[in-house]
Amino acid sequence: MKNDKDKIARFTPAERVNHWVLALTFILLALSGLVFFHPSFYFLNNLFGGGVWARILHPFIGIVMAISFAAMFFKFKGENVLTPGDREWLKHAREMFEGDDSHMPEAGKFNAGQKLLFWLLLLCMALLLLSGLIIWRRYFSNIFPVWMVRFASLLHAASGAGIIALIMGHIYLAIWTRESMGAMLYGYVRRAWARQHHPAWFRQVNGEEK
């Protein structure tokens, strides 16, 4: 596939591995986190070998996710700086969802929606990490005053719900936008796809190639 002239590289293997580590830890965290979140999700504990295992594993997986996200953050933070064009993009995002992308400003490697997601994820991740440490009863909770633990619990739940919603959107958009999944699975996208969804990036890559 690599040699396919029709394709261009979008993500390196390291980026893809990290993304999927992140994705996997996220799914495990979401499932185990929901166990503690609402009784109707409690059954999910069985995926982890019971409630106790869910409780034990969740924070450790969380640490892995935090590290993985940190790596991703440092890798992509430059490409996710919001530009004035992004504001325009966001203004027209609704039309795009309606199926009309004729007014969309040209997106770079990441469009404004993806950038927004990136920064929102960063916020949620930071909140989850900090509040998660505070409510990690085994090692840390006893050193914090109870009001802080309570606040952290609330925050953790809120940011957890937030990040799940964000990722649900992210997954959906990956599915909705045909062929984007391939970018993260194989590292390459068709030139046509790039031209369609990330024209600025396409031009940039094309320019480089020539």
Add this chain to the structure above:
Amino acid sequence: MKVTRRKFFKICAGGIGSSSIAMLGFTPSEALAESRRFKLERTLETRNTCPYCSVGCGIIMSSLGDRGKNSFGTIIHIEGDADHPVNRGTLCPKGAGLLDFIKSPNRLKYPEYRAPGSDSWQRITWDDAFTRIAKLMKSDRDKNFTTKNSDGMTVNRWLTTGFLAASASSNETGYITQKMIRSLGMIAADNQARV
């Protein structure tokens, strides 16, 4: 990966299906709310008196085993005797902790002997202990028993061996101790009453 419309629906259906299976099959059934079992249901109760202070609280000792031939009863719990007119079932922290006195790791289990100048104990048999003690007593008594004092008065006393009696032992023990020590002519005898 190209997710077709069909594929998408499959994924959704699969997700719902597997979570429903988890709901139906994996969730273990649990008792809703059993309380811990009452541990004295079939224990044997023996009435006794707290051996610490002089309030003399009534206690009930609960032990495992029903005194059957093959059962070694062991006391597992002690609480106050509610019928007792003084303590009415109550016990102080000492009485409430009596179980740990009976079960103390420092309970003595065997007769022991420490030889002159030695820095350790050695186990001996009861018979050896009794014989050796009786010999020491007899030799001391025979040597130092005073039949008459310097004024020629009959005094019949033995001053060179003394005895401290336990004020936590029973009257029966106290009585037999008193009987023995006075028959030997012992005077240097006391109990905790004057301490």
Add this chain to the structure above:
Amino acid sequence: MTNHWVDIKNADIVVIMGGNAAEAHPCGFKWVTEAKAHNNARLIVIDPRFTRSAAVADYYVPIRSGSDIAFLGGVINYLLSHGRIQHEYVKKFTDATFLVNDGFQFDNGLFSGYNKEKRSYDKTSWGYQKGVDGYALTDDTMQNPRCVLNMLKQHYSRYTPEMVSRITGTPKEQFIKVCEMLAETSASDKTATFLYALGWTQHTTGTQMIRTMAMIQLLLGNIGMAGGGVNALRGHSNIQGLTDLGLLSNMLPGYMTLPGDSEQDFRAFLEKRALKPLRPGQMSFWQNYPSFHVSLMKSWYGDSATRENNWCYDWLPKLDKVYDVLQVFDMMHQGKLNGYFAQGFNPLAAFPDKSKIGGALARLKYLVVIDPLATETSEFWKNFGEYNNVVPSKIQTEVFRLPSACFAEEDGSLVNSSRVLQWHYKGAEPPAEAKGDAEIIAGIFLKLREMYRKDGGAFPEPILNLTWPHQIPGKPSPEELAREFNGKALADVTDPKDKTKVLAKSGEQLGGFAQLRDDGSTACGCWIFSGAWPQAGNMMARRDNSDPSGLGNTLNWAFAWPANRRILYNRASSDPMGKPWDPKRKVISWDVKSGKWLGMDIPDMRPDAAPEENVGPFIMNPEGVARLFGTDKMAEGPFPEHYEPFETPIGTNPLHPDVISNPAARIFKGDIEALGTAKDFPYIGTTYRLTEHFHFWTKHAVLNAILQPEQFVEIDEELAASKGIKSGDRVKVSSRRGHIKAVAAVTKRLKVLDVDGKKVHTVGIPIHWGFKGVANNGYIANTLTPFVGDANTQTPEFKTFLVTIEKA
């Protein structure tokens, strides 16, 4: 206790002084809280420390340790000078009207007859004036200056509130408030009870402290009354029983005494004890002494005891002096003892001046320890670093350690503080090879007896002829022993008024001490316990807790000595005419119809003694009344006088600077040198118990070790600040005799007192730690205490001594 635990609930005022009932007897203290809750009683706590008792008191008053006689003497002065006494009670039921010998004097701290060299008194002048008929003289008008009440007034007139405050450190207003509260109970329908324990006994003036309180109770008319009395809260579960059984150097069972050297004549021995009445018509119950004594000797020596050999009188050892524990350990320290037995007793931890005790034990040839637990005493020869720094190879004592059963592993009876004998049952076997105490005693005795039978030896007769009527001689059963101390008829016992009426057939168990005879026809091992196991069976195991009167005298619960009586001197609960002083708390009263004393208790009176006969309620006294004037019964004087502790923080006695401390107290030569002064040791040290622990036992019990795991000492905030000590710091407390190290507890519950113009601090030292146990090891607190004892009981002065404290 003259009264009993449950009876405390009937009190209107409860005074805890010289004790800390909440801490040491929590389950008995319940009846104080019941008195408060259901009788609207007020609780007064007078203590150097704000104790757990004080935590629930209505009124707490601080006092300097060891100054209680000054306080109580001040109360007597208040009551007499304000006329707040129960006048009729005092007049009829005490010796207030009796005339005191003209030779009796009190001058500048000393009573008449003092011998400085012997540190004792010639007490011949300490008595009543007697008429030609041998009876004591009285003045019912109480005008004669020599009558007891006037002498009393005069003696305590020096104890003004100012003087009390100066000696005790108690603020004057607080002292007066206590006087006022107590005075309320001089009304015939109000009673006060005093609860005390080792906080009084463990002073060189301990016995007199108790006596001062008893005098107050008499003046207020509170003795014999429900909710009144003199209530010693005894320390151990059967210390009462062992005392009743005479396990003291000079005693025989039932408060009978061993003869002295000079008492070579048996008749004279009995006559001296069988006291004749001092007033006409009085019971003077000790007149029955010969019956009690002869029955005891029959019980011990059976057929060997005959009238001809004075019931084996010469087989009893005779005393040249009192061999209390201080005396014995002093002798041991001088190498005059060879053997010693410690049965369930831990003298190394329990006696004063640990280093002296350890040194004394090291001079023994043999030491036998019989105990359920590994005590410090049993390992006095072992090195435990700073806690017991000895060299085993230099200690030549042979030590035997014999494991005994504990309470749960035996049948038997214990006498609680209410004088109630309660039977208990075995619930488990002793661990491994441990044996019951009686079996251990039998094992030693039978071996010894066998040796004497085979080889002869010094005076073997009492040993060979001691009765041993046990089915299994090596294992005397508790039932057999209990039946023996109850007593049985050796021949038919008949009613003296009607010889045809047989009270107990030969061989039967006796019904009570009234059936004892001095002719050898009865045997009884302890007369006051007689009635505990009559022919009908074991009264000590009775379990009917019904209380028809509601006053708490559960007469069918177990058995109280004497004669199942629950309130001693209960005749005094009724006025001279036999009507209850307070109908609400009627104990017994004269029933005209039946011509008998009836009520909710066994009358402490001849049941048919009509009030007109004027038989006094204090039947054990030949006077028939209670003694405000102590005659010759006490070592240091008939009226209690305040003397300073032997280690006094003020170095003087404000009442009489020439006589500072108790002139008759027990002290040995070498120990006078080991006393410290306030110059080097400025603070009062006082030792005590905590509720979480029982002496030196519960440090072996995990649960109690968890509750108080480590040794600490308590100091007030001012002292702590001046020494830079904070709670949790390690401190070193030293006396002239040694030092201990412990954790400091800085507390508001100890306060600086202003005594004789000096600021006096107290260092509180709980005793419960040592070098054996599951709790953290610690020092033996008695390393600090002085080897000096009370003049009457020789109880060591654990409660007041001098120390200094510094950061460790």
Add this chain to the structure above:
Amino acid sequence: MALQSLDIKRRSATTTPPPGVRKSPEVAKLIDISKCIGCKACQTACMEWNDLRDDIGKTTGIYDNPRDLDENNWTVMRFSEVELERGKLEWLIRKDGCMHCGDPGCLKACPAPGAVIQYSNGIVDFHEESCIGCGYCITGCPFDIPRISKKDAKAYKCTLCSDRVSAGVEPACVKTCPTGAITFGAKEEIIHHANGRIADLKGRGFANAGIYDPEGVGKTHVMYVLQHADKPGIYSNLPENPGISPMVSLWKGAAKPLASLALGAVAAGAFFHYVTKGANEVSEEIEKEFENEKR
């Protein structure tokens, strides 16, 4: 024993009502601080009955030992020396332990179904076999009572001796209390008794004596008689107006269904978006353009 041994009022992390038709009489334990001598008999009896033995610790210069509640100490005495008036020392000793709230914060916070049970008699009990050890009960408790064991990572606290009460006897601490400072019975009768105690205390000069049965946690089944009910804080920081923290209420209250709904809405939104709008594919013009380029 029946599977369902007691009548249940609430069960943690359970959305449908537990079997709770039968009502056992509401019980209560009253701790009368004015009668408490701090002897720790209740502590001992608790450890003895429940077969708990903490490590033997150290002393820090105060009487509080063990220093705090933990998995082995379900109740502890807290001693405070208070001088409200100069020179009038009070030694206030409070037995601390589970209050068995009417509206238990621990139960509310617990995510494990059946790990916290409130019986209809008022007892709030932990069922360690269902406990997952998250410690949310600690977060939820207004009185700082539950503790997670260092050994098995389960939450423990006073059970009000549910085993004894279900067998018809009073809790171990109640039975042993030497001074009668702890009493137990039907809540109604216990309140009557408490009122008598308060009248007695008022007669002894404690004008502010009162009962501590806080409304904020739906009242409690362990109550105090306080000499100074106006100042609960002097009793080793007894909370003045305890209640489940609003943060906990939000976290375990509205947040749970709202967030679940929101997530559901996201999922449904995406689904219907796909159904209605179809996939976002590369436009045909571009496809053609690239096809042409290739050629």
